[in-house]
Amino acid sequence: MTEFMSAAAEGTGDHGSEVLFTLFGLDVTPAITTMWAIMALIIIFSFIVTRTLERVPRTRLQAAVELIFESLEELFKGILGDRARGYLPLLISFFLFIVVSNYSGLIPGAGHFKGFLAPTSRWGVTAGLAVIVFFSQQYFGIKEKGLGYFKHFVDPPFLAPLMLPLGILEELVKPFSLSLRLFANIFGGETVLAALLLTLPVLVPISVLALEVIFGLVQAMIFTMLAAVYFANATAEEH
Amino acid sequence: MGEIGAIGLFASAAMISLAIAAFGAALAEGRTAEAAMNALWRQPEVAGRIFMFMILALAFMEALALFVFALVFVLVGRVA
Numbered sequence: 001m002t003e004f005m006s007a008a009a010e011g012t013g014d015h016g017s018e019v020l021f022t023l024f025g026l027d028v029t030p031a032i033t034t035m036w037a038i039m040a041l042i043i044i045f046s047f048i049v050t051r052t053l054e055r056v057p058r059t060r061l062q063a064a065v066e067l068i069f070e071s072l073e074e075l076f077k078g079i080l081g082d083r084a085r086g087y088l089p090l091l092i093s094f095f096l097f098i099v100v101s102n103y104s105g106l107i108p109g110a111g112h113f114k115g116f117l118a119p120t121s122r123w124g125v126t127a128g129l130a131v132i133v134f135f136s137q138q139y140f141g142i143k144e145k146g147l148g149y150f151k152h153f154v155d156p157p158f159l160a161p162l163m164l165p166l167g168i169l170e171e172l173v174k175p176f177s178l179s180l181r182l183f184a185n186i187f188g189g190e191t192v193l194a195a196l197l198l199t200l201p202v203l204v205p206i207s208v209l210a211l212e213v214i215f216g217l218v219q220a221m222i223f224t225m226l227a228a229v230y231f232a233n234a235t236a237e238e239h
Numbered sequence: 240m241g242e243i244g245a246i247g248l249f250a251s252a253a254m255i256s257l258a259i260a261a262f263g264a265a266l267a268e269g270r271t272a273e274a275a276m277n278a279l280w281r282q283p284e285v286a287g288r289i290f291m292f293m294i295l296a297l298a299f300m301e302a303l304a305l306f307v308f309a310l311v312f313v314l315v316g317r318v319a
Contacts, residue, residue, distance in 0.1 A: 078288060177302055184305035191312070222298040225291070 020115055030117040031125055038100050038119065075221075079228045087231055090136060094129065095224045101125070102186055102216030106209065120219075121190055126183040130175035133227045137174075141234030149234065178226060185219045249318050253311045260307035267300040 019027040049065050057063040072092055076084040098120060104110060105118025119125040141149035153167035154160040189212045196205045243251075275293040279286055 075291065078291060177306075180309060181298060181302040181305060184309045185301075187312075188305060188308050218294065222294060225295060226298065229295070 029122075030115045031119040031122040033115040034104060034117055035101070035119045035125065038097065038104060042096055042100060075225070076228050079225065080232045083235065084228075087140070087228065091224050091228055094133075094227060095220050098129070098182065098220035098223055099217060102220060103213075105186060105190060106212060106216070118186060118190070120182055121186045123179065123183045126179040127175070129182075129223070130179035133178060133230065134171075134175040137227075137230045137234045140231050144235040174230060178223065182219055182223050185215060189215060246318065250315070253315050256307055257311055260304040264300050264304035268297055271296050271300065 019029060020033060021028050049061060052059065053062065057066055069092070072095065073084065073088060076088060076091055080087060101118055101120040104116075105121055107116075110116055110118055138149075154163055155167075156163065189208070193205055193208050193212065196208055271293060275289055278289050282289075
């Protein structure tokens with residue numbers, strides 16, 4: 001077991017994070033090249049879908065995409081209410097990117113070919129997404145409520161010195177847990193899969209693969225739903 | 240077999256801590272799912288909202304087990 005653990009630790013430590021080349025003095029890792037591919041894929045897909053838009057969908061593609069979009073809109077309306085529209089572009093971009101990233105790890109060869117690795121199985125990628133959520137939450141809060149946004153840091157005013165550090169800590173913990181949850185889920189799934197493939201390579205990994213298909217979607221949903229909840233809390237009117 | 244050694248002890252500790260974390264998370268998630276099923280049985284018409292809040296609540300519990308997993312992995316990678 002020790003040998004496996006050290007092998008897994010080394011394998012995942014070196015395997016995915018080796019530097020392919022440097023660009024403008026920045027290291028480019030497999031996660032980044034895969035992210036580029038995913039971004040290109042999403043952009044091309046969006047371009048093809050929106051090129052021939054019609055008021056009443058005539059193509060199957062437009063009908064399918066509208067179905068997905070409307071169910072996501074319904075989901076976010078349950079959290080953000082009628083203000084959901086303004087936040088949809090950001091939230092649905094998160095959802096699309098995370099879903100495609102999670103599923104890219106299930107394509108045979110991910111993690112073995114050079115420059116091909118599920119981006120969300122690296123903490124740096126999910127941390128970047130969480131930092132975007134963090135800053136847009138502050139931005140939306142200040143935009144909606146002005147300086148009144150900062151009132152929630154000192155909620156009962158007579159306890160302000162006690163509540164201020166707690167409030168700041170709470171805000172800083174949010175992106176941490178948001179990113180670690182997504183990263184550990186995808187990375188953990190891949191590790192379990194690797195362990196199973198080493199010990200029982202026939203048929204057994206199928207069950208974990210099926211679970212991974214569900215988790216990939218659920219984790220993307222959880223990330224975007226939590227982001228929506230944070231936005232809703234930051235912009236909620238006080239009563 | 241013979242002696243276990245420091246690394247063997249460390250691997251056992253990692254596995255035991257993972258097991259404890261998984262046990263706690265499974266217990267909590269089981270209770271959540273039970274409550275959600277009861278709510279679903281009482282009010283099937285709000286199934287969508289129940290499902291949404293259940294998933295949100297499960298995410299927090301699951302995160303605790305995953306924190307342990309990430310921690311264990313970092314520590315094992317450093318020692319082994």
